Amino acid sequence: MKFRKVELKDAMAVVWRLIIFVGLEIMAAMFLLEKGLMWIWVLIMVGLLTWIVNWHCHYFGYECDKCGHKQQIDFLKEFYTLNLFNRKYLKCEKCKKWNRAKLLVAR
Numbered sequence: 217m218k219f220r221k222v223e224l225k226d227a228m229a230v231v232w233r234l235i236i237f238v239g240l241e242i243m244a245a246m247f248l249l250e251k252g253l254m255w256i257w258v259l260i261m262v263g264l265l266t267w268i269v270n271w272h273c274h275y276f277g278y279e280c281d282k283c284g285h286k287q288q289i290d291f292l293k294e295f296y297t298l299n300l301f302n303r304k305y306l307k308c309e310k311c312k313k314w315n316r317a318k319l320l321v322a323r
C-alpha cells in the first residue's frame with residue numbers, strides 16, 4: 217500500500233460527504249419525524265454514518281509519529297479513536313506506541 221499527502225481535493229471529498237450526510241438527514245427528518253417514524257430516521261443516520269466511516273478508512277491511512285510506519289485502520293478503530301483534525305490518536309501496529317498519527321491518503 218502506498219500513501220501520499222492529503223490534498224485539498226481529499227479534504228473536499230470529506231466535506232462533500234458531510235454535506236450529503238447532513239442534507240439527507242435534514243430532508244429525512246422533515247418527512248419522517250412529523251409522521252412519528254423516528255426509527256427509520258435513526259436507521260438512515262446509522263446507514264449514512266457507516267457509509268462515510270467505511271469510505272474514510274479505505275481512503276485514508278495514518279503515519280506513526282514515532283517510527284514513521286504507515287498503516288490503514290479498520291472500521292471499528294476508525295470509529296472509536298479520537299480525531300485531531302488532520303491527525304488521529306492511534307496505537308502504532310509496528311512500534312506499539314500510542315501517538316498522534318498523521319493523516320495520509322492511501323492509493
Ligand SMILES: [Zn+2]
Nearest residue numbers: 280283308311
Ligand atoms: Zn510506530
